[in-house]
Amino acid sequence: MGRAKIARKKVVYQGIEFDSKSEYEFFLLLKSDKNVTDIQIQPQYTLLEAFSLSCYKCEGKGKVLNDKTLNMNKCTFCSGTGKKKRQPWKYRADFLVTYANGKQEVIDVKGYANERFPLVKKMFESVTGQELIVWTKDRKKGWVRK
Incomplete structure (x- = not known):
């Protein structure tokens, strides 16, 4: 039995392909933040070596x-x-953001998190020693950090 696919529409903006509209909208939010100095899109991490x-x-x-x-x-x-x-277990986050003060955050934008995601998040944090920050978009509250 295979994993269920999440129905989402890819968005292309300035030659960059985003997996969802939410991811694209969060990218625009990051681009407008004066404290953000660099945004890497879809950085990849190895959670378990081959x-x-x-x-x-x-x-x-x-x-x-x-x-x-x-x-x-x-x-x-x-x-x-x-x-x-x-094969190695690899994880691709949505963004690696660098701020003016040198701080970096790894961010994942979620409209929906499948049952596997909490394990991926925990493994990422264990391997890197860094929090994986998850943002979702609430219809009433706007962007919410989970």
Whole structure:
């Protein structure tokens, strides 16, 4: 079962593609802030490095017994290496903002946070030692920091 996709319309502004209208609107808010000296869009962070583990099919040997020929063949699950590779876990925030006083904030603009996001937020904060700041847009209150 795959993850549910969130219906949102991408917005292009001055050649920059934003994932949502809210993200675009928050960008304009940041651009108008005189204290903001730099805005990086969609900075990427590695939350967990790539790693390998022993292949369960061949038990880390790289070869499996062919039941028909009784020969040892290269394991197709691990391509004969004996190891299964796992990709790194990467996270792409919406903005990395630098202020005139040198302070930096990593910001994510959310219209909706799926059930996975609290885990991503916690992992980001654990790995970087920095708070992931989440902003949402409320119809009555405007932009609200969560």
